[in-house]
Amino acid sequence: MLRIACPHCGPRDDVEFRYRGDATLARPAADAGVDAFASYVFERDNPAGWHVEWWQHVQGCRRVLKVVRHTLTHEIAAVGEANDELRIPDAGAKS
Numbered sequence: 003m004l005r006i007a008c009p010h011c012g013p014r015d016d017v018e019f020r021y022r023g024d025a026t027l028a029r030p031a032a033d034a035g036v037d038a039f040a041s042y043v044f045e046r047d048n049p050a051g052w053h054v055e056w057w058q059h060v061q062g063c064r065r066v067l068k069v070v071r072h073t074l075t076h077e078i079a080a081v082g083e084a085n086d087e088l089r090i091p092d093a094g095a096k097s
C-alpha cells in the first residue's frame with residue numbers, strides 16, 4: 003500500500019487516489035503526423051526506477067497531483083502540484 007502525502011489533505015492511503023498516467027509525456031505539435039500521435043496515445047515506457055506520474059485525490063480534494071514514485075520499491079520521493087518541478091532522485095540511489 004502506498005501512502006501519498008497530499009499537499010492539501012495530508013498523508014492518505016492510495017485507495018483514495020486514482021492513477022492518471024505518465025506525467026512526462028508531451029503532446030506532439032499539431033502537424034507532427036499520425037505516427038507521432040499514435041505513439042503519444044498508445045505507447046508507454048515501463049521504467050524500472052523513478053517515474054513522474056499523475057495521481058488524482060478522488061476521495062479527498064480531487065486535485066491532480068504530480069508524484070515521483072519508484073516503480074520497483076513504491077517509495078515516493080516527492081508530491082506536488084501539477085505545475086511543480088519535482089526533484090527526481092539520482093538514478094543510482096534506488097535501482
Ligand SMILES: [Zn+2]
Pocket residue numbers: 008009010011012059062063064065
Ligand atoms: Zn487531497
